[in-house]
Amino acid sequence: MAKKFFAGVDIGGTKILAAVVSARGEILGREKASTPRGRGAKAVLAAVAEVLEGAMRDAEVKPRRLKAVGVGVPGVVDARGGRVLVAPNIPIAGAPIARELSRRFGAPVVLGNDVNAGLLGERWLGAARGVDDAVGIFPGTGVGGGVISGGRLVTGAHGAAAELGHIVLNPGGPLCGCGARGCLEAYASRTAIERDIREGARLGRATRVSELNGGRLDVIKSRVLAEALRLGDELVLDVMRAAAQRLGEGCVAARHCFDPRLIVLGGGLIEACGGFILPIVRQRLAADPLFKRVGPCRVAAARLGDDAGVLGAAALALARD
Ligand SMILES: [Zn+2]
Numbered sequence: 001m002a003k004k005f006f007a008g009v010d011i012g013g014t015k016i017l018a019a020v021v022s023a024r025g026e027i028l029g030r031e032k033a034s035t036p037r038g039r040g041a042k043a044v045l046a047a048v049a050e051v052l053e054g055a056m057r058d059a060e061v062k063p064r065r066l067k068a069v070g071v072g073v074p075g076v077v078d079a080r081g082g083r084v085l086v087a088p089n090i091p092i093a094g095a096p097i098a099r100e101l102s103r104r105f106g107a108p109v110v111l112g113n114d115v116n117a118g119l120l121g122e123r124w125l126g127a128a129r130g131v132d133d134a135v136g137i138f139p140g141t142g143v144g145g146g147v148i149s150g151g152r153l154v155t156g157a158h159g160a161a162a163e164l165g166h167i168v169l170n171p172g173g174p175l176c177g178c179g180a181r182g183c184l185e186a187y188a189s190r191t192a193i194e195r196d197i198r199e200g201a202r203l204g205r206a207t208r209v210s211e212l213n214g215g216r217l218d219v220i221k222s223r224v225l226a227e228a229l230r231l232g233d234e235l236v237l238d239v240m241r242a243a244a245q246r247l248g249e250g251c252v253a254a255r256h257c258f259d260p261r262l263i264v265l266g267g268g269l270i271e272a273c274g275g276f277i278l279p280i281v282r283q284r285l286a287a288d289p290l291f292k293r294v295g296p297c298r299v300a301a302a303r304l305g306d307d308a309g310v311l312g313a314a315a316l317a318l319a320r321d
Helices: 040-059 097-105 114-125 190-202 222-230 234-258 268-286 305-320
Strands: 005-011 015-021 027-034 066-073 084-086 109-113 134-139 143-149 262-265 298-301
Touching: 005 040, 005 114, 005 305, 015 040, 015 305, 027 040, 027 305, 040 066, 040 097, 066 097, 066 114, 066 305, 097 109, 109 114, 109 305, 114 134, 114 143, 114 305, 134 234, 134 268, 143 234, 190 234, 190 268, 222 234, 222 268, 234 262, 234 268, 262 268, 268 298
Parallel strands: 005 066, 066 109, 134 262, 262 298
Antiparallel strands: 005 015, 015 027, 134 143
């Protein structure tokens, strides 16, 4: 029997999702589970294997028909796609994930950064279809990045290329999760937006966010931000406008490095608030003097939505095939 199916696994800080995918990108089966907390790499690996088995049962596909498996991880993965070097939210750094899964499922396994995977997925089936030079920037808890140049994913000497969230916009700026100051992530992640809304509220600015968000200001859901924008909440408008402008500056920097034809913005924040954010980003890009005479660069929202993680991971497997 021909091996013709791919699997994509998306390991997140809270959930692990897996799907079995055809070579044309149809999802044939899926499964998910919570990411085990505080029990180390072994527990995460066991959960990944179980979720992948569940997706294969759901798709009625036997392991011997798997061509390759892609695994997306929020972190830095080594250049060969075998090990995770840095993963701030999941205890899997250093674990030989690709080797273990490959032994268990009898198929090649490729690990990759989740936003790199997300951009590959968008190129395969979404907003960047057919585009050979594309940049992806996905603001979420952090700000992830991905670059496809000349049709190939740019991974760098150690696998850590395209960490666009850590472009320094202001060396004296707010502290970033990476330890530096003034990174794009420290201005335009949901974490940074939450921080600035809390600060505004603390200084006594009127806002309805707390009311819309069940009385809390620690974690603010993307759909609450979208609702506050719709209601014309001035604090949220100000904070989101500033974050979108910083995101635009990040896009300008990425454009100067890679001259993409398209920048894909993705993630839950963009899905909920893209209508507000994208025009500001486009305006910032259009104002860039250097590229005015070079050529256009489109900005589009990602299209794969909830399936972006697993389809992106499957695209990683496909790209290495
Ligand atoms: Zn940083």
